[in-house]
Amino acid sequence: MQVDPASMAMQLVAIERQNMDKLLKKQMDSLKGQQSAISALNTKLSSFQTMLKDLNKASNLQAQKADMSQEGIMTVTSNGKASSGQYSFFVEQLAQSHQVGLSLDSETDPLPADGVFSLTVKGKTLEIDLATFAPGATVKELVSHINGAMDNPGVKATLVRTDGKVNMVLTSKDSGEENAITLNYSGDASDALGVAVAGKTNITQAQDAKLRMGGDNPLTITSASNKIENVVDGLTFQLTKAQKSDDAPLLVTVAQDQEAVTGSLKKFVDSYNELIDELAKMTSSDPKSPGALSSDSGVRSLKSMLSNSVRDLPNGLSLSSLGIKTDKTGKLSFNETDFNKALEKDPELLGKALMGDDGLLKRMSDSLDPYTKRDGALKGRKSGLEAGEKRVNERMEALDRRMDSAYKRYLNQFTIMNQMMQTMGSL
Structure with missing residues (x-):
């Protein structure tokens, strides 16, 4: 009776590698799970730290x-x-922006062939030599030149058509007397542009x-x-x-703004509790549902640091003096009534306890720097996990090579066995 060499070789290889496959897969899943958890934690810590910095502004926590x-x-x-x-x-x-109007008979009449038209605002002057324009250029080209000039002193030009005539309206981009527009024209005072400059109208005074x-x-x-x-x-x-x-x-x-201040405090408490919950899940040692970072001492230290930081307030104060209490799980609870009573007694309480370079918010934010900075602990931890993943991949590749050799060996052995059985059957 002959056997299928390829089938038998594959079965033996599968049996031989199954334990190692399970082991390597378990290691890889663990590494990937830890990497995912570290990335999520880094994102949450960065967001929490940003929130702390924002709250440490008078416009938020002392709104x-x-x-x-x-x-x-x-x-x-x-x-x-x-x-x-x-x-x-x-x-x-x-305050008003200066607005000057120059009345012209037609927008299709050519500009004078020479002369310098200038605009001055706050001592900065734009000089436009009309001789540089193409023959037949009109007021439209002048408007485009003003608006596109690199050395425009802060004037917007536009054309306004009324009663069959066209007005070139010049508007100062900034309001105020200091931004008034001064016009000058060195060409023939009797030509259309010269007459328009001489008869300019202050549509809106600079004010x-x-x-x-x-x-x-x-x-x-x-x-x-x-x-x-x-x-x-x-x-x-x-x-x-x-x-x-x-x-x-x-x-x-x-x-x-009592409502805004209370809202900011609630935001701090809620954000802190969310972070504590997430760390608890990540470091859980429950055998039925262990956390991805249950064996990570660095993350456990982070959790302890956060718990200690809410007790580290300046001036002998505590969070309880602000109506904030800590429960046995390390989470915070905020009592608005107690907070309002405390603030009524001491309006400067928030500043003393939470704000400034020595307040809780700055202290807590600074304590997170070793974890969140570019070359911090979480970055180093992630790099270590990536190196571990690379090593497991190398072991998987090495296993594949060994199993490929084993398959060829088994295939050869079963092929020889078939040949021997065939020879014996023919005798």
Whole structure:
């Protein structure tokens, strides 16, 4: 009775390699699972660290809001560092961009063959030599040249057609008196362009914004822009409408934005708890469902570091003084009522406990740097796992080579056995 050499050889090789295949597959699955977990952890830590840095800004964790007695006149925003209280303002006038109109009889008439047309804003001048234009060039080419000039001082040109005539309208890109446009033309004053420059119309005057602050002896704040910053500490004004002379002053009340501050604290607590949950899953030693990083001492140290960091507050303070408590699993819980009571007693509490270079947020963010930086611990751990994966791949390739040799050996042996049986059967 003869056997199929190829089939028998394959069966023996399969039996011979099955244990090693299982072992190598288990090792590879573990390495890939750890790599995936390390990548996910790195992403979560980076996001958490970004959140910590954002919260460590007065505009978030010490957010303020401005309530106004009238809407539609201006908006007021705070960076969280303004003095709380009530302010009185009166918007006397808005900033305007200078707009000049030059009236021409036709947009198809050629420009003068020579002469220099110049525009000046804040001491910067664009000089246009008309002799450089192609013969027959029109005001359209002049407009294109102004808008495309590399040394344009901040002027936008456009054509406006009315009553059969065309107006070249020049608008300063920036508002304010300092950005007024000065025109000059050195050509023949009697030609069309010379007449237009001489008869120019100020469609809109260049104008600074004026904002009065205070009551009996108000301070006048002037600005080239309707956005006024760095005048009143911590406040930014965006003026939208000038008031009439007999209008009542605008009363602005600046106070802490309790809802925004509470929301920021809740965000911190929720983000921290999500990270702790994820680390607990990754490092779980449950035999039924072990975590991908259950044997990783570095990640376990990270978990311990985070748990310790929430107890490391400056000035002898604790999270419980902010209405935040820690449960037996290491997760945080936030009590808004307790927080509001604590803040009422000490309005500076958040700054003392959480903010600044010595606050919890900065300390916690700094403690994550060894893990999240480009050459940090997680990067090194991932590189080690990649090296381990490479070694397992090499062992798999070596196993394939050995099994290929074994297959050829078995195939040869069974082929010889068939030949011997065939010879014996013929005797």
